[in-house]
Amino acid sequence: MTERPRHLPADERRAATVEALIDLAARQNPSDITTSAIAERMGLTQGALFRHFPSKDAIVQACMTWVSDRLLARIDKAAAQAAGPAAALEAMFMAHIDFVARHPGVPRLLFGELQRADDSLPKQMVRALLQQYGMRLRHLLDAGKAQGEFDRALDVDAAAVLFIGTVQGLVMQSLLAGKVGQIRHAAAGAFAIYRRGIGSAS
Template identity: 45%
Template sequence: MSDKPVRKRLGADERREEIIRVTLELAARQGVDDVTTQDMAQAMGVTQGAVFRHFPSKDAIWLAVMQWVRDRLMSVLGRAAGQGCDPLDALQRMFFAHIDFIAGHPAIPRVLMSENLHGRSPALRQLVTEIMLAYEAKIAGLLR
């Protein structure tokens, strides 16, 4: 009998979520440019091939990370703004929600601002631009 712990088999969506979560955790500790797919695999206790069964490339992983950021951040900001009793209160709630979100995911500013990452991937650069424009639109909507 082996002393090696048995790894729980996850569905494809759960494994993709785990890869995204681990990638953000590693980026917070190591910096965006130093995260390798081998690091991701090791942190999850799987092979590097297992990572590539869910994403065709490292750039695809970063794109999924940024899509996750976009979806979660916009949802958090929308909920926070919706709780405001007036536009100024909504704006304040939105900013505090943003700060809380970033505090919980400290790698996000690094990912958003990584020139190396964006230089490699036009799709990622476009997604970051879309996030910034959506954020700006939320603020502008409150100020009207």
């Protein structure tokens, strides 16, 4: 059990709850995690937890917001520090991979939500995240075409889908291997193949 201060402002308590769920999801099936287990990990009673979240679904929704805000901020920062579109794409790719490696519970939660048959709010939030991510990618890909870094005949929409799909493929393989933290090892090679596919590096 992770010991945390019992007296925290509401925002900090909510953030700590999200982090507790993500930590637990890295170690067990997210669908098996109960509010009791989350409260126990935080050193709280369920009653104390329910003062901030009425249900586990509400905690999952807060997790999706946490993931979206932090992942987009991370890739935006990485892209902003790059010298050009191609370098920005690589920086975004590696920043995303690093985010997953640091928070292995996140992809387990995301994939768990996407397997639900109903169109849940968390699933809608994941779609919104992917839409925002895709917009950023298409902007960079268009800029790269205009600057001659990528093939001028490049299908930008398909290239954006392939970028995200490459990340997802690496994540899925790392989950199957039970070694999400080692996802970085294959990232550089996978991106190099992607980069060659969208245009000459010369």
